[in-house]
Amino acid sequence: MRIACPHCGLRDLQEFTYLGDASPSRPDGLAATESAMFDYVYLRENPRGLLEELWFHNAGCRAWLAVCRDTLTHTIQSVVPANKRKKGAAA
Template sequence: MRIACPHCGPRDVQEFSYLGDATPQRPDGMDATESAMADYVHQRDNPAGSHRELWYHGAGCHAWLVVTRDTRTHAIAAVETMAQARAGAPA
């Protein structure tokens, strides 16, 4: 699998580290219940199909990327920097 890093261009997946699902939102600070924090830390979906994931380009530019990938075929539909993903910018 190759990931098209926005800074370095297409690179082999071995240059990256996978963190996990990019969609969970951290509960709001000290007001979060223990149950909400436990769910945030431990509960993850395992979808078949399109999925947004966090990847770190450790052997390149050291950027955190949001990769939209089909978990069935590993086809990559989009790669965004964290800044683009937070701003809602198209990939």
């Protein structure tokens, strides 16, 4: 598997570190309910198919990337810098 980093071009999997599902967003720590915090920490999307996920290009530009990847075929559909991510790209 190779990932086309928007800054560095097509690079080997070994250069990247995986965080996982990109969808959880941290609730306001002071206002969050227990169940909202539980959702954020422990529940992730786990589809067999397209998943939006966060990868870190640690042996390259050290940017966080939002990758839309098929978990069944490992085909990568899109890679964008994480701060340019449009929510719901996998849907």
